[in-house]
Amino acid sequence: MRNNAEGTRNRILDAAEELFANRGFEGVTVRQIMSKAGADVALAYYHFKSKRDLFDAVLLRRAELMNEKRLAALRQVEERHPDDEPSLEEIIGAFTDPLLDMLAEAPDEWRSYMALVAQINNSPEWGGELMTKYFDPLVRRFIETIRRAVPGCDEADMFWSYHFLSGALTLTIAETGRLNNLSDGLCDSADMAAARARMARFAAAGFRALCAENSR
Amino acid sequence: MRNNAEGTRNRILDAAEELFANRGFEGVTVRQIMSKAGADVALAYYHFKSKRDLFDAVLLRRAELMNEKRLAALRQVEERHPDDEPSLEEIIGAFTDPLLDMLAEAPDEWRSYMALVAQINNSPEWGGELMTKYFDPLVRRFIETIRRAVPGCDEADMFWSYHFLSGALTLTIAETGRLNNLSDGLCDSADMAAARARMARFAAAGFRALCAENSR
DNA sequence: GACTTAATTCAACGTTCGATGAATAGATAC
């Protein structure tokens, strides 16, 4: 059993991730998590030292991989344009598509985590603090690239544009099913290919509408 | 004491609204709510019959007024254009500005409620169901107006555009403070005038970018 | 095969949870 420790840890994280995503931090009990993970309650406190630390571990586990994928996509865009500036669509796509692709290609692995991030981003209690902690470096890098691609754009316009984009992306990865109800089944909240085909175009046009007047 | 019942009910709703908005349904205890409301715990179960029913009452209380304000704004836009179609900016503004204005003019009254709605909209557990229940009629009316203003726009493009707009608006009314961190204080998540000056323009451009290709 | 250490189980702790029924007070009705 010595080497199953890692496996147990991951089973706990998997169970916690899914439950936290559906019901929030306080809506889940440690007993529910451990029951789903098929392990004793006390093991949660052995591997992680409190419920809150387990929550942080859930967040941290996939944040790094997510950031790496987005950073790689951004670098790829930059390398594609050694002499000129990439388009807004390309830059925004590098920010959004990695998430949508991960959801499309491995939904069972990512759905809960993405939904959890979406809830946190919209939470007054945790939105400011946790999102800043896990994602700010990447976002600052992303905004830096935009700044170069749209020179002269007002700084506040740019931050607000990013904010709108962040909201749109966040609700998309939440996959709440509301779009299904609203469109009477025509659209599917979980159809990431449909979202991917539209999101960067939508947001790039928004950026341009705000920046165009003041740039150049 | 006979006629203080209404006052007590509202004090309970006020306390519940603020606490639910900050910590979510499960993150708050009935005792905390009643302590903040300055009343006995049992009164929560006398006026509302369970914690869950109290939660629904909190949501319902302001939903109607919100819908009325948005519907009035939409009607006003339509009346301004008896012979031609209003612009996308005007229609979207009728959808978003009432909320931003309420937040700007009476923040203490609306901040918690808006934050609560934002969290619910991004929750897999409640997003699909509750948002549909309280806001679908208005949203369908809103989409209908857009459909007339942008004839020939692909239906799926329109629903996804609305979805992105909904996400942007939702994160805005959540006022998480993340924008303050990200912009090093240049922008303020709670600055609804700044949001109002940009949101409809951003979203209208997004709508156009998706619909333009297939319309006409 | 004794020793150590990491992983897991078991039983329980004090606290707090949502909820309830009985008792009380205050205003109204007759």
Next chain:
DNA sequence: GTATCTATTCATCGAACGTTGAATTAAGTC
């Protein structure tokens, strides 16, 4: 002035909460 009904208080229920310490098991060390 007594009966009535609504609003509120008080004491408490059983269940479930997060967390812990001690005991047990399995694996690596020598």
